[in-house]
Amino acid sequence: MKKVLGVALGVLTAIGGFVDMGDLVANAATGARFDMNLAWVVIVGVFGIIVYAEMSGRVAALCGRPVFDLVRERLGARFGMANMLASFFINFLTLTAEIAGVALAISLASSVNYFFIIPVVAVLVWLVCWRMPFQLMERVFGLLGLCLLVFAVAVWKIGPDWNTLFSATAHPHVPGSENVFTYAYFGIALFGAAMTPYEVFFFSSGAVEDGWTKKDLGENKINVLIGFPLGAALSLAIMACAHLVLAPRHIIVEQLSQVALPVASAVGRLGLAIVLIGIFAATFGAALETSLSAGYVVAQYLGWPWGKRGSPREATRFHVVVLMSIAAAALFGLTGVDPVKVTEYSIVLSAAALPLTYFPILVIANDPRYMGPDHTNGRFLNAIATVYLVILVVVAIATIPLMIITKGGS
Template sequence: MKPSKVFAFTLGTLSAIGGFIDIGDLVADALVGARFGLRLAWVTVLAVIGIMCYAEMSGRIVAVTKRPAFDLARSRLGPRYGLVALVGSFLVTGLLVMAELSGIALSFQLVTDISYLFWIPLATALVAVSLWALPFEVLERLYGILGLSMLVFVVAVWQLHPDWGDLWHSATTVAPTAGETWPVYAFFAITLIGAQMTPYEMFFFSSGGVEHGWGPKSLGEMRTNVLIGFPLGGLLAIAIQAAAYVVYYPAGIEVSHISQTALPVVVALGKVGLALAAIGIFAATFGATMETLFATGYDVAQYFGWSYGKVRPPAQTARFTTVAGALLLVSAALALTTLDPIRVTIVAVVFSAMLLPLSLLPPLLVGNDETVMGRYRNGRLSNGVGVVTLALTCLVSLAALPLLILTRGGAG
């Protein structure tokens, strides 16, 4: 088989590793697992189904119209709607990039025992060089494949020899654990949705389809990306929750630092586990950093009608590259202020959850437009899952800020 065929499906893998398993998920899953076990695993299942539906919808729209999701948001719903979505996405993404850079630096801290703050400049430089010099396909293949090291969390759960009956009971119980309240339980459910259905995933996926030149003949490849990539991300998310539950919950330990996400792997697999976890965290956060930067550059360029794209030389897409570079530098400066990455991440994913309806409405409308999509318009399954997901995210959007305030960010 040709190498191009072997790596044909890495866009979905990268979307999962760098979107589903980014710093938001590394933090949220460890927090949730330590406090609630698998009692919020159902949220991850719903998030996987929802993001698969809208990723497939966005990819199908790209294949038919050759236009990405955010571009259609502006033209379909007007510039004011697009501007609100753009500003909100830009602010949330800025916080996420800061946290992702901290995650990259953490991967170096895990193997050197030197504070992650020391590694922030190096992480920023690596991202800047990759943004400028590396081709799009090299990036998605490299960090998509390296990100598979995150499967070490699945192996770690097995090696921890948990009580499988207890794990199953936890996963099938929809209620807070002893000592936790329903508002805190609901807040962390929203946190998981914000971490696992981030708007930039869909923007990156659809814009990446434009970069790849998807057409109707590419629908099989696109759907394979969706069917493999996002469920893989969901599996990894639940594995992180389970590992944290087995190690931390019986001891009553709460996760207070992002390095604690990797500790269950070290307990289960020792130094080999630590090395694989460090590689996986590096790949996941590096991939997510690139995704968020690209998604922001795509959004701004598409809104203002600028030339954009990673497959073109940077000189031909100067404004696109400048936006991504400027966001990187601002985020690096924020990371060096010693703001707590966990608190920043929690706030960012909660606000991300609040923005979800703005991101999901345009593809749902366009996907149903027969004059645009023809025979490729949404079917009953896409519409059913899409409408239910949109309704759910509207409820999440309304509840997110009150619960953030009421629970003091999950503190209780």
């Protein structure tokens, strides 16, 4: 019974933890602009993250070391260093976006100025990283993030013609008013949001922090195979809300408040309150994950003690990196950067850097010296993973040119 409860909790956490600021913004913006014509990208993206998150969880459970730790020894110090710097920078943008998202959610609920809230949020995020037990942290914010299910309630309340909705999703096309480049650019943003690299750093480091072993492999599979698709369904609900409510009114999503608007109009006051709590929890949870990831990436590359399982005294440089990253992200947020723009750039650049994270995972998951002879990838899994790797490389090559051609999707 306790086991079942643990598994259920893990799955629920995975659903709530799937959506972050990037998913909120990307799904609402594409739904408002392209209706359901890019929904297929979310589905392709979630299969990708399932394949690779399972692998990274398996690596962590079997050799007790997270993926980023192994990048350097398998791919060399130089490539590992470039990888570390790029990942750290993108993770920093994501952290800024998440902190801004938390501050915006609080500001929408209280009308306190967003700039006053940012420092408070930064302190809270740091306190949790400093003191809160790992598993409790994961569960509290994952479960609160389930409030976002109100997006699905909103879709149901709006009561669209389901046949039209599904057939529009199944038969995507580039809308007449848009060109192919913008369509591709938004597709890449969605893909980057679904496969954000920090999810893997955090997932595999978290598996080590939780002390996973061979026994936990089954739970790993269930979390990923059930939790992530449901998380993706949630993303699609956000997209559908924007498609049903915002697109007919020619509303362009440029503010986080617009993401919540369909829920207010369809479900009402209570729905609005729930969605704001959900946004708060999802972005706060992601802010924690990205703060810790900043520490994970640097400490694991340089071989320092890391993690929040022990006390901060046992991983001093790790905690210094986490603290400095949070402070820097808060300062960057306070300069007045547009939080939604930061989010967009963080997910697009994530897309450009995807192979850096996912290629090493594939290499290590095939290495019997780390995995033992029985737990390396099967042939079928390798075939899928390789197809995805090709997609990731194509996406990575196309991203920067598309960003320039479309002037950032405008």
